[in-house]
Amino acid sequence: MQAVGIHSVHPVTEAMMRRVFDVDSCGQSHVGLVREQNEDRYLVKAESGIYVVADGMGGHDSGEVASTSIVEHLQSIGIPSSAPDLRARFEDRVIMANRQIREISSLNGSMIGSTVAALLAFEGQYACMWAGDSRIYMSRDGKLTQLSRDHTEIQDLLDRGLLTPEQAATWPRRNVVTRAIGAIDDPALDIAYGQIHAGDKFLICSDGLTAHVSDDEIERILAEESAEKGCSSLIAMALAGGGTDNVTVVVVQFRQAAEPSTDIWVN
Numbered sequence: 301m302q303a304v305g306i307h308s309v310h311p312v313t314e315a316m317m318r319r320v321f322d323v324d325s326c327g328q329s330h331v332g333l334v335r336e337q338n339e340d341r342y343l344v345k346a347e348s349g350i351y352v353v354a355d356g357m358g359g360h361d362s363g364e365v366a367s368t369s370i371v372e373h374l375q376s377i378g379i380p381s382s383a384p385d386l387r388a389r390f391e392d393r394v395i396m397a398n399r400q401i402r403e404i405s406s407l408n409g410s411m412i413g414s415t416v417a418a419l420l421a422f423e424g425q426y427a428c429m430w431a432g433d434s435r436i437y438m439s440r441d442g443k444l445t446q447l448s449r450d451h452t453e454i455q456d457l458l459d460r461g462l463l464t465p466e467q468a469a470t471w472p473r474r475n476v477v478t479r480a481i482g483a484i485d486d487p488a489l490d491i492a493y494g495q496i497h498a499g500d501k502f503l504i505c506s507d508g509l510t511a512h513v514s515d516d517e518i519e520r521i522l523a524e525e526s527a528e529k530g531c532s533s534l535i536a537m538a539l540a541g542g543g544t545d546n547v548t549v550v551v552v553q554f555r556q557a558a559e560p561s562t563d564i565w566v567n
Contacts, residue, residue, distance in 0.1 A: 358412030401482030512541025
């Protein structure tokens with residue numbers, strides 16, 4: 301089965317984002333080599349300045365309900381008037397998706413949920429918002445930086461110095477997430493933000509990629525390849541590494557970055 305993807309080269313006009321960007325973006329998703337269902341979902345919406353990956357959890361035919369709810373709610377985000385407006389629209393729709401997922405869980409008598417990782421872009425600035433272990437990376441001048449931080453038991457143990465990286469590689473609960481949309485009534489999202497520079501590339505991905513592809517390999521692909529080719533190459537590498545999970549990637553490159561402003565993500 302081939303990856304399903306969307307590619308666009310989208311000139312984001314001043315009317316849309318108050319600055320001009322040439323945005324090359326692509327999203328692709330593959331069920332992998334082991335799973336029967338693809339519970340990942342993604343959204344590429346350059347005109348709104350939003351790019352999302354959601355990785356559903358909850359067993360057969362359930363995780364995809366949660367990830368689909370998130371993406372479907374975010375489809376209606378529209379054209380923001382400011383960075384705080386974009387952030388508020390995003391948070392509002394995540395809250396609505398969380399409520400819907402909780403209602404479905406209650407009716408079914410079983411817990412379902414989804415990670416979410418999102419890149420928001422407005423006026424030469426970016427914001428990353430996430431819950432769970434889907435990741436957001438930035439490639440700048442060929443150097444890769446992980447902007448998100450995993451919400452997992454294993455990351456907590458590493459942060460507290462209770463595990464070494466070597467022990468973490470084989471820890472039996474290394475895939476247990478500590479945050480997810482649908483897990484609790486009031487979802488918590490982390491945020492990191494900064495300025496976009498000309499040539500910056502961002503990667504949003506599910507853990508089906510990072511389980512098999514190293515940061516060094518991701519760094520090389522993002523530095524060398526376009527958004528569409530980068531997506532294809534990353535998924536191919538995940539499959540070559542075993543493809544034990546669904547794998548979803550979104551790559552966004554910003555060209556002709558505008559003059560940045562500062563701290564626009566808060567009122």
